[in-house]
Amino acid sequence: EPFPGSHGPGALRVATWNIAAVNNNPFEYWVTHDSESYDKLMQGVERFLEEPGDLDVTVEEIFTHQCFQELEELMINEKWAGVDRVKTLWLEDYSRRKIVSGFMKDKQLGKKRLASMPDRITNTIAIKSTMAGDPTPSKACRPTVINNFQGDLGSVALWWELWKQFMFGDELYVQTKKGAEKKRPCAMLEKIPRAKYPDLTEEEEEISIPLQTLCQAIFDSIIVHMMNTVSPDGEWQHLKQELFERLVRTKTQRCVEILSKSYASFDVVFLQEVSLNFVTTLRKSDFARDRTIVVPDKMDSKRDQNSVIVFRNGMFDPGTATEITDSVMAFLKKGDEPSKVGDGDVLGLEVKDVEGNDFMLVSYHGDSNGLGTIPAMKAVTSYWTERALSHRVIIGLDANVSKCPKPGHLDIATFVEAYRQSGLSSCAGNDPAELGRTAVTTFNCRTYLQTQLNKAVKSNERYDKGDRNPKDLILFRESQYDTLQWLKDNTGQCTFNPDIPFPTLRFPSDHGIVAALLRGR
Numbered sequence: 001e002p003f004p005g006s007h008g009p010g011a012l013r014v015a016t017w018n019i020a021a022v023n024n025n026p027f028e029y030w031v032t033h034d035s036e037s038y039d040k041l042m043q044g045v046e047r048f049l050e051e052p053g054d055l056d057v058t059v060e061e062i063f064t065h066q067c068f069q070e071l072e073e074l075m076i077n078e079k080w081a082g083v084d085r086v087k088t089l090w091l092e093d094y095s096r097r098k099i100v101s102g103f104m105k106d107k108q109l110g111k112k113r114l115a116s117m118p119d120r121i122t123n124t125i126a127i128k129s130t131m132a133g134d135p136t137p138s139k140a141c142r143p144t145v146i147n148n149f150q151g152d153l154g155s156v157a158l159w160w161e162l163w164k165q166f167m168f169g170d171e172l173y174v175q176t177k178k179g180a181e182k183k184r185p186c187a188m189l190e191k192i193p194r195a196k197y198p199d200l201t202e203e204e205e206e207i208s209i210p211l212q213t214l215c216q217a218i219f220d221s222i223i224v225h226m227m228n229t230v231s232p233d234g235e236w237q238h239l240k241q242e243l244f245e246r247l248v249r250t251k252t253q254r255c256v257e258i259l260s261k262s263y264a265s266f267d268v269v270f271l272q273e274v275s276l277n278f279v280t281t282l283r284k285s286d287f288a289r290d291r292t293i294v295v296p297d298k299m300d301s302k303r304d305q306n307s308v309i310v311f312r313n314g315m316f317d318p319g320t321a322t323e324i325t326d327s328v329m330a331f332l333k334k335g336d337e338p339s340k341v342g343d344g345d346v347l348g349l350e351v352k353d354v355e356g357n358d359f360m361l362v363s364y365h366g367d368s369n370g371l372g373t374i375p376a377m378k379a380v381t382s383y384w385t386e387r388a389l390s391h392r393v394i395i396g397l398d399a400n401v402s403k404c405p406k407p408g409h410l411d412i413a414t415f416v417e418a419y420r421q422s423g424l425s426s427c428a429g430n431d432p433a434e435l436g437r438t439a440v441t442t443f444n445c446r447t448y449l450q451t452q453l454n455k456a457v458k459s460n461e462r463y464d465k466g467d468r469n470p471k472d473l474i475l476f477r478e479s480q481y482d483t484l485q486w487l488k489d490n491t492g493q494c495t496f497n498p499d500i501p502f503p504t505l506r507f508p509s510d511h512g513i514v515a516a517l518l519r520g521r
Contacts, residue, residue: 001265002494003485003517010520011484012315014427015263016396016474018272018365018511019255024124025146026243027449030462032504037235043459044230045448050458052100055229059103060095063221067160068095071217074168075210078186082207086214094214099222104453111199114208114215116451117192122185122216123147128173140172142185145223146449148244154234159224163217189213223449242505251508252281258492258507260287263515267315270396270474271308272365279308292318296325300344307347307363309396316359320352324383328362331379331386340372348380350391360384360391366400366471370410373399374418377475381422392520395424395475398511402469403436412436412470425478427486427516428470439470441488441512443501462501472514481518489513 003013023029033039048055068090075083097103109115124147125140141149143162153159166185173180174188192212194205204211227236246254255278263269264287279295282288287310294309311318328348332341349361362380366373377395384391405411413432420430428439445457445466457465474486488496490504490512503510 001262002487002515003265007484007517007519012268012394012481012518012520013263013266013515014268014270014394014396014474014518015266015513015515016270016272016363016398016472017513018398018472018509019278020273020509020511023247024141024148025450026148026240026247027146027447029444029503029510030447030457030459030466030501031243031247032500032502033239034505035239038239039459041231041236041239042447042449045226046456046459048226048230049100049104049448049453049456056098056100058095059097059099059218059222062099062156062225063095063218065095067217067221068214070160070164071214074164074186075213078168080210083210085203085207086210089211090214094218099225103218104222107454108199109215110452110454111197112204113192113197114204114212115219118189118212118216119144119146119219119451121188121190122167125172125174125185125188128175128180140166140170140185142166142220144220145227145240146451148248150241150244153224153227153237155228156221156225159221163220167213186213219451246505247503247508252278254492254506254508256282256285256287258513260285262489262492262494263287263513266515267312268361268394268396269310270361270363271310272363272396272398273305274308275304275306279306282310290314292316292321294321294323294347294349296344296347297323298325298343300342303342303344305365306344307365309347309349309361309363311351311361315353317352317354320350322350324348324350324360328379328383329376331382332375340367341376345372346376348383358389358391360389360393362393362395362397364395364397364399366398366410368400369408370400370402370415371408373397373401373410373415377419377422377424381424392480393424393477394481394518396514397475398472400471403440419475423477423479424475425481427474427476427483427514427518435470439473439488439514440468440498441470441472441490441514442510443468443490443498444503444510445501463499466501472511474514474516474518476518479521481520484517484519486514486516489515 122142127138127140141147143149143159143166151162168186171182171184174183189209192208194200290313291310299306325346325348345365347363351359364376401410401412401415412435416430416432443466445462446455448456490496490502490507492507
């Protein structure tokens, strides 16, 4: 446990952790695995796609003409317009393409979203139930390698039968604005708009529903073929099952275990990207004993990612806790892109400690490029400034900043300048260069097993090209606190290994924990 012993009156143990939402694709990011078979598999996939050689066969050798004829019949039964033109494209173009150089690596397919758009819609579908009247929440996964589908994908033939049934046969009860409705996945597909994706031709936009269905089927078949070529003994399916078990099914329990074992003595814990299921599990845990768990009144039910604050009742008086999120967010100024800050991203709280001192606690999760972070911090400081509050202010946040300036991204130097102007200080210091070296809290990079191959990082380039940035910090009013000690943690044991990508099998988040021992002035 960090910071053992007594540190006198006014000392607070504070931590912040973006536990990160569960990923639908257990293979999407490089993980640190105990077995050499994981790296062997992922490097085999990399070689298949980078240096396929004779393995770069034509699409029709994998997704056969028989498969297309069966798909064509299913699409005709849906009365989709343009199936005849899709058949022409199949015969004259797609069937003749090479699976790697002509399909998987075709940048135009990516720009047109012909495989990624249907994947986004059908990869993992939130359902109420496959049976009417059953309120049990669940998820339905398209039969593919790149999600948490648990069935046997040991051959393209096995996959194809499962895929057809899922896309065109299974009726799922999905939540819509009108309530729960019975829908098959194929009916969820939408036209891809040329106005948003101008690389599409007018004809491709017009026939985009059957065309994206074909492209999705080809993509999935190639991935299944590739995995069984690289791992003919089926080891890849065992690895996928293990990743699902450790990073998805038991992730919540492991995160709660880390908090309970390593941060049991902490007075305040800020959490981000928290699901409702996580809150439910946390409230039943030992960690919740003698603690108050506060969630936003306006929770993000769609993304199911929320900022949360947990405080120790022995330090704070739960009867005085009042949510102030709406009042804080009212200070977002026009032009500061308030759309970047959504429901659940911010949780603001006023609370008194047991001695009657006023506190303002804020948990914040920034958008992926960090563009909403400075406006949100300005809103926080405006709240206390305009009210002339003397509250002690502590903020735990995933600022989503980068070490170096990049177009369209918030960099650490700009962020430090902004929060310093607001009278805030960081637990890790305020030198941007030093923060870029010592306060890095992420190390993740995409593999080749996902739909955006242009973002894939080679196995020998993970350290240089991975997302290694100082995204997570604890801020406080500079006039109120000093940092006695601080640490980072990507092991669950209050230590940080800078040389390993994470999540790992033991640390299932892609953000490290930041913890600090603060002393009030």
